[in-house]
Amino acid sequence: xxxxxxxxxxxxxxxxxxxxxxxxxxxxxxxxxxxxxxxxxxxxxxxxxxxxxxxxxxxxxxxxxxxxxxxxxxxxxxxxxxxxxxxxxxxxxxxxxxxxxxxxxxxxxxxxxxxxxxxxxxxxxxxxxxxxxxxxxxxxxxxxxxxxxxxxxxxxxxxxxxxxxxxxxxxxxxxxxxxxxxxxxxxxxxxxxxxxxxxxxxxxxxxxxxxxxxxxxxxxxxxxxxxxxxxxxxxxxxxxxxxxxxxxxxxxxxxxxxxxxxxxxxxxxxxxxxxxxxxxxxxxxxxxxxxxx
Amino acid sequence: xxxxxxxxxxxxxxxxxxxxxxxxxxxxxxxxxxxxxxxxxxxxxxxxxxxxxxxxxxxxxxxxxxxxxxxxxxxxxxxxxxxxxxxxxxxxxxxxxxxxxxxxxxxxxxxxxxxxxxxxxxxxxxxxxxxxxxxxxxxxxxxxxxxxxxxxxxxxxxxxxxxxxxxxxxxxxxxxxxxxxxxxxxxxxxxxxxxxxxxxxxxxxxxxxxxxxxxxxxxxxxxxxxxxxxxxxxxxxxxxxxxxxxxxxxxxxxxxxxxxxxxxxxxxxxxxxxxxxxxxxxxx
Numbered sequence: 001x002x003x004x005x006x007x008x009x010x011x012x013x014x015x016x017x018x019x020x021x022x023x024x025x026x027x028x029x030x031x032x033x034x035x036x037x038x039x040x041x042x043x044x045x046x047x048x049x050x051x052x053x054x055x056x057x058x059x060x061x062x063x064x065x066x067x068x069x070x071x072x073x074x075x076x077x078x079x080x081x082x083x084x085x086x087x088x089x090x091x092x093x094x095x096x097x098x099x100x101x102x103x104x105x106x107x108x109x110x111x112x113x114x115x116x117x118x119x120x121x122x123x124x125x126x127x128x129x130x131x132x133x134x135x136x137x138x139x140x141x142x143x144x145x146x147x148x149x150x151x152x153x154x155x156x157x158x159x160x161x162x163x164x165x166x167x168x169x170x171x172x173x174x175x176x177x178x179x180x181x182x183x184x185x186x187x188x189x190x191x192x193x194x195x196x197x198x199x200x201x202x203x204x205x206x207x208x209x210x211x212x213x214x215x216x217x218x219x220x221x222x223x224x225x226x227x228x229x230x231x232x233x234x235x236x237x238x239x240x241x242x243x244x245x246x247x248x249x250x251x252x253x254x255x256x257x258x259x260x261x262x263x264x265x266x267x268x269x270x271x272x273x274x275x276x277x278x279x280x281x282x283x284x285x286x287x288x289x290x291x292x293x
Numbered sequence: 294x295x296x297x298x299x300x301x302x303x304x305x306x307x308x309x310x311x312x313x314x315x316x317x318x319x320x321x322x323x324x325x326x327x328x329x330x331x332x333x334x335x336x337x338x339x340x341x342x343x344x345x346x347x348x349x350x351x352x353x354x355x356x357x358x359x360x361x362x363x364x365x366x367x368x369x370x371x372x373x374x375x376x377x378x379x380x381x382x383x384x385x386x387x388x389x390x391x392x393x394x395x396x397x398x399x400x401x402x403x404x405x406x407x408x409x410x411x412x413x414x415x416x417x418x419x420x421x422x423x424x425x426x427x428x429x430x431x432x433x434x435x436x437x438x439x440x441x442x443x444x445x446x447x448x449x450x451x452x453x454x455x456x457x458x459x460x461x462x463x464x465x466x467x468x469x470x471x472x473x474x475x476x477x478x479x480x481x482x483x484x485x486x487x488x489x490x491x492x493x494x495x496x497x498x499x500x501x502x503x504x505x506x507x508x509x510x511x512x513x514x515x516x517x518x519x520x521x522x523x524x525x526x527x528x529x530x531x532x533x534x535x536x537x538x539x540x541x542x543x544x545x546x547x548x549x550x551x552x553x554x555x556x557x558x559x560x561x562x563x564x565x566x567x568x569x570x571x572x573x574x575x576x577x
Contacts, residue, residue, distance in 0.1 A: 016491075020393040023386050028408050031459040032415075035423035038430050094315045097308065110316075117319055119562040121520040123539050124555040128322020130543070131329055131337050138325065141339045171319070200300075229416025232522050236543060246418045246523075253422060253527065263426060266419045277414050 036270075043263035059264035069248060069265070076245040077272060079159070080227040083166040084220050087174045090167065091219070095178035096208070100187070111179060118172040126236050129165050130156060133237070157239035165233040170226055174219040181215030182208070217284035221277050228273050245269055323559065330552030337549045348553040359553040368538035369554075375450060375534055376518040379457045383514050384507060386458075387465030391503075394466075395473045412460035417523030424456045425527050449530030456524045461517050465510040472506035473499075505572050512569045516562065 046056035063069045098110050117125060132138045133155040143149040155161060185208065193203040209216070234244035249269065252262030329337045333345035335356075352361040359365060394406060412420065425448065432446035445451040476499060484494035500507075522536045529537050535558075539551060 017393075017397050017399060020389050020397060021399070024390050024393060024405070024409065027386060027459070027462060028405075031424060031455065032408070032412060035427035038427040039423045042426055042430075090315070093308070094312055097312050101308075110312075113316060114319065116566075117323060119516065119566050120323060120555075120559050121536060121562075122522060123520075123536050123543070124326055124558055125322050127337075127539075127543060127551060127555060128326040131325050132321060136336070136339055138339065168318070168322070225414060225416065229418055229523060231418055231526065232540070236540075246416070249418055249422060250526070253425070259426060262422065266422050269416060270419050273416055274414065 039263045039266055042260055043267050045260050047260060053260075059261050060268075062261065063264060063268060072243045072248055073245050073268065073272075075243055076228060079162070079166075080224055083163055083170065083227045084224045086163070087167050087170045087223050088216065088220060091171060091174040091178055092212075092216075095175050096182055098175075099179045099182035100185070100190075114175045114179075115172060117168075122169055122232055125168060126165055126233055129161070129168065129237060133161050133164075156237060157241070159238070161237040162234050162242060162244075165237040166227050166230065169230070169233055170223040173222045173226065177215040177219040177222075178212060179215075181212045185211045213284055217280050221280040224276055224280075225273050228269065228276075326552050326555045327559065330549055330556050332549060332552075335548055337547075337552055348549045356548070357550060359550050359557065362550060365535070365538060365550070365554055368533050368535045371450070371532050372519050372534040372536070375454055375457070376515045378454045379461055379518040380511050380514040382454070382458050383462045383465045384511055386462050387469050387510060388503070388507065390462070390466040391469040391473045394470055409463060409466060412463045415460070417460070417521070418527060420460060421456050421524040421527030424452065424459065424524075428452060428455075447530065448528055450532055452528040452530075453525050453534070456528045457518045457521050460524070461514045464517065465514050468510040468513065469503060469506045472503055476502055505575060508572045509569055512565050512572070516565055 043059055044055055044057065045053040046058050048054055063073075094114075098107060098114070102110065130137075134140070135152045135154040135156070137155070139155055140149070140153045143153060144151070189207055189211075190203055193207045198206065229246060231244070231246040231250065234242040235247060238244065245265070246269070249262050249265045252258045252265060330348050331344045331346070333342040348356070349359055390409065394402070394409075428446040432443050435446075436442050480498050480502075481494045484498045485491065489497065520536065522540070525534060525537060526540075533541070535554070539554065542551060
């Protein structure tokens, strides 16, 4: 190999660096940063006449003065918090069972079983719940067969149905981080906890949960975000009265063609979602890049 | 609460019972969808009227089977073409990104890394809406300045591909970076000592090493694109991909032909899952 002067080497590697930097900068600026900046700008506009806009915060004041918008927003946030908490409660014992009670082949099989539903489209999963919960569906028929109900019961189109769908859809994003953090907990620490006189509750509170905290936080953050931004599940399982905030955004953009109002709604949802992510990271003292990868 | 610590029989049984219920909960919707695709009824609901393959094979209305339903078949092809395009673009950029973050040092690297991750925390609906707004701003500007309408920037397939690419790239980058991090740099140096230049070394040594990760990321990207709903919903034009077509039919209340489509989707996903397992085995 001919000797290369350091100057030209650093020159070629500099070109290499720019060649690698150019595409990512284009991607992030054109598809992520500028679109959001544009959305902020449009949300701060008011349409005076055709092709004539002026600066205004009226889209935001409209949000706070119109109870429907405000209530939908709060309702979406509260339902998402409840869905996240329930997902954690349901997923934790199962994740613990897979990570700590099982070994070898059975452990792998059960873990893979947890992943299977998520290789299938969310639409198909929600459709499955519609068939189970509808008036002529499985649960209703089963209850009649048991004699617990004397006529068909409609279980779709209410908050409980939305909740079931949201929890089901989010499960994977809770189970995977929980299993991987619980798996890394050394069994001898749990044994030591018992040896020192702790009961199951003490061990769970003092050893298992603190160790699993990174997994709990990253699971909760991802689940909350996905629930907040979900459109499909509330629309199909909740019917017309599901009052989910993403539906408001869709209505403003596609049905009413009021892009200014829609952009303001989009910004509000984005702020809420980022805020929750930020609070979650602060509470657990984790860094964003670590949780995400 | 671990096998080596004694616990009451009652506790152990109720724990197993709980876990069993969980897996029934997990599998129920999928099994139900599959079973009802064979029900000889106009609606995907009880009562059970006996088995039939009509929802797959029948060629006359009103019981049009999936293999004869032109509209749904078209939407499947639309979805596949979108997914292939999205996967190819995302993989190329993701591979570049992996080299950038694992090999290069430059000021602002951490900031750029965090920025690269942000698409993961932007709700899909908002990502779609922001791209819709921005592309139409550009399109209107170009039209005003040059009197030329850029069709690709109006809602439609190109915009759907762009929107999905915007967040799928992040996931692909994470997968490929993770493998590149484990790469033994001395292999590349050996190739260069043997007379290869940097680029040849990367193409003959490093990229083959990355192949399992690139294939794995490709499978995940394809699936995410195929199944994407939120971002697609905001950017879709007149050609509906499968998820949108199915959603429209579901809202109207549809025949069990949707169950048949779902079964085909499930089989497709199962094949992809097996393929990715195979690729991972080979990589190890």
